[in-house]
Amino acid sequence: MAPPQRVPSSPPSSAELRSLVLDYLCHSGYVNTARALARGCSPRLDADGDEIMSATLDSAPLPEDALQEARKREEIRRHLLLGEVDAATDLLAREFPSVLSGEGEAPAPASSRSTYVPRTSVDPAHLVLNLRIQAFIEACRTRPPPGSPDAEATASDAPQPTPRLSEEELIAKGTKLYALAKRLPNARDRRTYEEELGHVSALLLYRPPEDERSLAKYMSQARRAAVAEQINSAILYRMGRPVISRLEYYTRYTSTIWSFMHDLRIKAKPGAPVPPTKAADGGAPQQGKATVPEEQPVPQFSIQDFLDARS
Incomplete structure (x- = not known):
């Protein structure tokens, strides 16, 4: 019996990203910013199913x-x-x-x-x-x-x-x-x-x-x-609310997974994304596909290097 094929993960949609940001804003108490984001970024779809951004649409309902x-x-x-x-x-x-x-x-x-x-x-x-x-x-x-x-x-x-x-x-x-x-x-x-x-x-x-x-x-x-x-x-x-935002939850989860992979000396598959690493000349970290030698484990994950690579 052939092993099951792994379905590749798709990048998050803009609606999912907005939901993530809204959750963080409400969790942190930035209510006015959350309302403004929900009001100004409400999505709609055109005839082809593509998302259209409009600042005039009513906001998506947020739990009052x-x-x-x-x-x-x-x-x-x-x-x-x-x-x-x-x-x-x-x-x-x-x-x-x-x-x-x-x-x-x-x-x-x-x-x-x-x-x-x-x-x-x-x-x-x-x-x-x-x-x-x-x-x-x-x-x-x-x-x-x-x-x-x-x-x-x-x-x-x-x-x-x-x-x-x-x-x-x-x-x-x-x-x-x-x-x-x-x-x-x-x-x-x-x-x-x-x-x-x-x-x-x-x-x-x-x-x-x-x-x-x-x-x-x-x-x-x-x-x-x-x-x-x-x-x-x-x-x-x-109040029975989550004590951390979804953004912090995903950050913790990602950090833990990469740290375990590094500690257990697990090697990344060819072409797979790996945590960014600092450039040899001390420059900004580079984000991309796996470039580590085969005999080495995936790099240690650093949230600061990750943010620097995305900036």
Whole structure:
């Protein structure tokens, strides 16, 4: 019996690519951009079955409940990126109360992508502590971090290098954080957070704390973004949504497959596509058919090289 013929995979259609982008935009909370894309790129077919692009067509229907949820997540993210932790916490407690309370079980996964767990904790006790720690950091801050949305707005104001609260108030907030950490039921979690609070409390020793290099990671915009990403993932988890977008899912899948092939020293078939590799002269990576010698496995996959080769 002859082996079954493998059907060659076809490239994704423009509709499939649009769906992929729309999923990413909604997942990340970019609702207005998602609406604009759906409205401006709705497809129609001509008499020959070819797709025609028209900016005047009505948008393909996007689930309104998902859009409204994404808009709320976007607002929470915006507050956190601006350092407005209390506003973000209030909105989170009002719109997604189970995230911080933990009441009720998370809905059953809607798809196989939901089997991916968030990279960060969704434990309500951890989320509350992380938000309170970030609020303490923001209270110690004397100026917006570089690259933040609020940095340009205050660039011309020349603010005084003083925190928002008095030293006594900051010490009181720090004491409450330690008390909150001691209430964690898991001993390992308590040790982790107490160690973290030891570093964060050092913000009280420097004026302004932004100028102390050892504390730079706590005062950076990246710290705000990390908290925002954790909260966004926790919301998706509690709402039963996939915790990663389809784009991230496909990226993970592709990276894993190529990495296994490389580690297992599997050789690519003649003419088969392989991951791009850097040019011998150090130039931009080249994307194309297999060019590796027969005795060598397929190259290691690098997402950065892949993006550079496509640019």
